[in-house]
Amino acid sequence: xxxxxxxxxxxxxxxxxxxxxxxxxxxxxxxxxxxxxxxxxxxxxxxxxxxxxxxxxxxxxxxxxxxxxxxxxxxxxxxxxxxxxxxxxxxxxxxxxxxxxxxxxxxxxxxxxxxxxxxxxxxxxxxxxxxxxxxxxxxxxxxxxxxxxxxxxxxxxxxxxxxxxxxxxxxxxxxxxxxxxxxxxxxxxxxxxxxxxxxxxxxxxxxxxxxxxxxxxxxxxxxxxxxxxxxxxxxxxxxxxxxxxxxxxxxxxxxxxxxxxxxxxxxxxxxxxxxxxxxxxxxxxxxxxxxxxxxxxxxxxxxxxxxxxxxxxx
Amino acid sequence: xxxxxxxxxxxxxxxxxxxxxxxxxxxxxxxxxxxxxxxxxxxxxxxxxxxxxxxxxxxxxxxxxxxxxxxxxxxxxxxxxxxxxxxxxxxxxxxxxxxxxxxxxxxxxxxxxxxxxxxxxxxxxxxxxxxxxxxxxxxxxxxxxxxxxxxxxxxxxxxxxxxxxxxxxxxxxxxxxxxxxxxxxxxxxxxxxxxxxxxxxxxxxxxxxxxxxxxxxxxxxxxxxxxxxxxxxxxxxxxxxxxxxxxxxxxxxxxxxxxxxxxxxxxxxxxxxxxx
Numbered sequence: 001x002x003x004x005x006x007x008x009x010x011x012x013x014x015x016x017x018x019x020x021x022x023x024x025x026x027x028x029x030x031x032x033x034x035x036x037x038x039x040x041x042x043x044x045x046x047x048x049x050x051x052x053x054x055x056x057x058x059x060x061x062x063x064x065x066x067x068x069x070x071x072x073x074x075x076x077x078x079x080x081x082x083x084x085x086x087x088x089x090x091x092x093x094x095x096x097x098x099x100x101x102x103x104x105x106x107x108x109x110x111x112x113x114x115x116x117x118x119x120x121x122x123x124x125x126x127x128x129x130x131x132x133x134x135x136x137x138x139x140x141x142x143x144x145x146x147x148x149x150x151x152x153x154x155x156x157x158x159x160x161x162x163x164x165x166x167x168x169x170x171x172x173x174x175x176x177x178x179x180x181x182x183x184x185x186x187x188x189x190x191x192x193x194x195x196x197x198x199x200x201x202x203x204x205x206x207x208x209x210x211x212x213x214x215x216x217x218x219x220x221x222x223x224x225x226x227x228x229x230x231x232x233x234x235x236x237x238x239x240x241x242x243x244x245x246x247x248x249x250x251x252x253x254x255x256x257x258x259x260x261x262x263x264x265x266x267x268x269x270x271x272x273x274x275x276x277x278x279x280x281x282x283x284x285x286x287x288x289x290x291x292x293x294x295x296x297x298x299x300x301x302x303x304x305x306x307x308x309x310x311x312x313x314x
Numbered sequence: 315x316x317x318x319x320x321x322x323x324x325x326x327x328x329x330x331x332x333x334x335x336x337x338x339x340x341x342x343x344x345x346x347x348x349x350x351x352x353x354x355x356x357x358x359x360x361x362x363x364x365x366x367x368x369x370x371x372x373x374x375x376x377x378x379x380x381x382x383x384x385x386x387x388x389x390x391x392x393x394x395x396x397x398x399x400x401x402x403x404x405x406x407x408x409x410x411x412x413x414x415x416x417x418x419x420x421x422x423x424x425x426x427x428x429x430x431x432x433x434x435x436x437x438x439x440x441x442x443x444x445x446x447x448x449x450x451x452x453x454x455x456x457x458x459x460x461x462x463x464x465x466x467x468x469x470x471x472x473x474x475x476x477x478x479x480x481x482x483x484x485x486x487x488x489x490x491x492x493x494x495x496x497x498x499x500x501x502x503x504x505x506x507x508x509x510x511x512x513x514x515x516x517x518x519x520x521x522x523x524x525x526x527x528x529x530x531x532x533x534x535x536x537x538x539x540x541x542x543x544x545x546x547x548x549x550x551x552x553x554x555x556x557x558x559x560x561x562x563x564x565x566x567x568x569x570x571x572x573x574x575x576x577x578x579x580x581x582x583x584x585x586x587x588x589x590x
Contacts, residue, residue: 024411031412038403038462039418042425045459049436056436063439111333114326125327126576128334133583134568135338136520138538139561143341151355152554154340164357185337190583197584242427249522253542265431265523272435273527285432292429 050289053282061279069279076283086267086284090291093263096176097244097295100183104240105233107184108191115192116199129189137186141253144182145169172259179261182250187243191236198232199225238299242292264288338565344558345369352554368559378560380532381540385564388450388536389518392457396465397511399458401503404469409478422463430460434527441528448529453536456524461514468513468582472506509582512575516568537564 057076061069080086111129118125132140147153148168156162168174202225210224226233248265255261257270268288272281340359344352345368347361356362372378407415437456438447446452476499484494525539535543541560544552572579 027410028412031406031410032414034402034406034410035414035418037399038466039421041399041455042421042459042462045437045456046425046428046433049433049440052436052440053432056439107333110326111330114323114330117323118327121327123576125330126580127572128331130572130576130579131334131338131569134516134520134572135565136522136538136541136561136568138522138541139341139565140337142541142557142561143337146344146554146558147337147340149554151357152344152352153357154359157357185333189334193580193583239427246429246431248431249538252522252526265429268431269434269523269527272438278435278439281435285435288429288432292427296427 050285053285053289055282056278057282057286059279061277061282063276063278072279076280077287079280080283080287085262086264086287088260089262089264089267092176092261093245093247093265096180096183096247096263097241100180100187100244101237101241103180103184104188104191105237108188108236109195111188111192112195112199115196129192131189132186133189133193135186137249138253140182140186141250144178144185145254148178148181169255169259172261175255175259175261179247179250179254182254183244183247187240191240194236194239195229195232198229198236201232202228234299234303237303238296241299242296245292245295264291341558341561341565344555345562347555347558349553349555368556369563371556372559372563375560377532377540377544378563381535381537382564384450384532384534385519385537388453388457388534389515391450392454392461392518393511393514395454396458396461396514397469397507400462400465400469400510401507403462403466404473407466407470408473408476419466422466425460426463428460430523434523437524438527446528448531448533450534452528453521453524453534456528457518457521460521461517464517465510465514468510469506472509472582473503476502505578506582509575509578512571512579513582515571519568 058071058073059069060072060075115122115125115129148155150156150165150167150169153168155168156164156166166174168178206228207220207224210220215223246265247263248269251257251261251263251266252269257263257266262270264284265288268281268284271277271284275281343360346364346366347356348363348365348367351362403418406412407418433456441447441452446455478499480498480502481491481494484498485491489497520538521536522538522542525536526542529535529539532540541557541564544557544560
């Protein structure tokens with residue numbers, strides 16, 4: 001078999017490499033040729049622009065007055081990091097990230113448990129769970145904005161402890177709740193599918209054995225099921241947390257950052273596209289990138305996320 | 315036995331259905347309310363008078379038609395190109411032994427977590443310099459880069475499951491290598507390629523950040539951006555029911571794809587993320 005090396009043990013692969021070094025060199029070349037287009041394209045649109053953002057962030061540079069470009073060193077970073085607006089937006093973004101991921105994890109897990117047990121109507125459940133996943137985020141944002149709206153929304157009428165004339169978008173925290181509801185609604189199904197795949201890895205025999213030994217439902221959940229799907233949970237949390245930190249679409253549609261509901265992504269967009277502050281905006285881009293990197297690092301280190309499984313390696 | 319169907323499972327199923335469908339039904343109901351009804355304020359769930367007028371005005375709207383064409387064209391082209399490139403990559407990763415394999419997968423993982431908004435500034439600047447701003451190609455390129463990781467994972471997971479020995483077995487039985495590839499490998503690989511294409515299309519169809527920042531006219535503005543900028547005659551009271559009708563129109567393709575391919579999509583979504 002020509003591809004024995006993919007599954008062979010390291011020792012056997014070593015032996016094979018010595019025996020057919022020409023062939024393995026050819027395979028090496030072919031492999032690099034096949035992956036080259038994808039790697040070049042991915043780096044062209046991310047690594048190069050990111051380096052350019054790093055460069056531009058050292059300038060005072062307004063697109064409306066491009067000739068006045070002037071080198072200011074790290075001044076843009078100092079301006080951003082000493083501004084309470086940046087820290088307020090970081091706070092908003094982190095709050096949204098923590099709360100939405102927590103809700104998605106709990107609700108998504110409950111959904112996964114239900115889907116795992118369902119024997120009939122699987123197609124219907126699967127289809128409906130994919131609709132929020134596939135729907136455009138902007139559409140979800142509109143649907144929930146209208147649902148919470150003062151004139152046309154059904155939410156005030158349906159919730160018994162909320163007055164008919166309560167304006168959800170008139171104050172910071174109600175508006176944040178509306179934004180988070182839209183975010184949670186749209187992304188919980190994705191979380192539940194990832195958790196369902198993890199749930200399928202837990203052996204039924206182990207659960208059955210725990211049951212025979214007299215473990216209650218709660219004990220089986222905490223002592224058997226959850227520890228056995230830790231890897232799947234961590235990967236799902238990592239993906240969703242980084243995605244939630246980039247929240248933009250919902251805020252753009254529902255509040256446009258009004259009532260102090262701005263996120264870091266929205267601030268960056270506003271500086272560049274609305275204010276034409278490319279220098280300052282680039283500094284924000286770099287800081288946003290570093291924040292995501294930091295969160296990824298913390299999650300991987302603190303929770304020991306097994307990234308090999310996230311990459312689909314064995 | 316997991317075939318047991320307790321009351322908790324049935325309640326759970328109903329909860330899932332309500333969760334997933336309520337907002338969709340809500341926006342459909344809104345879309346059937348006449349514009350005058352929502353302008354006056356109509357907090358009840360069902361329309362008082364059912365009307366098709368919003369769909370008529372949306373489908374006749376020139377801006378919306380252009381946005382639909384842009385979205386379909388850009389998403390389809392980006393999907394086809396992205397899946398083709400990802401197929402080469404996934405084949406190499408799944409079948410060949412070469413240096414840098416882990417690097418490729420790590421780059422893909424890093425791109426999947428990349429904060430897209432941080433690219434808005436430099437791309438805006440670069441695209442204007444090279445004339446890609448507000449063109450189809452200007453969106454197709456970033457869509458391809460950002461859908462590649464998902465496509466590569468999905469396809470790699472699928473390709474690892476393919477019994478490649480069958481290709482040789484067919485050759486031993488007298489098939490030419492082209493026949494062996496076409497009759498044996500293509501039918502086995504096709505479902506994976508197809509699933510990757512659906513997921514890629516969803517991503518491109520959903521994009522908002524690039525759509526609003528790299529376009530300025532109907533030349534290339536896709537649907538989500540057009541929806542967000544759709545204000546109607548009165549800027550402070552966006553036309554609720556007309557917008558809802560537009561939202562329903564752009565959701566229909568998603569629902570059709572989901573209805574037909576739900577099994578494949580679920581398999582694709584979960585294959586890359588978890589071992590197995």
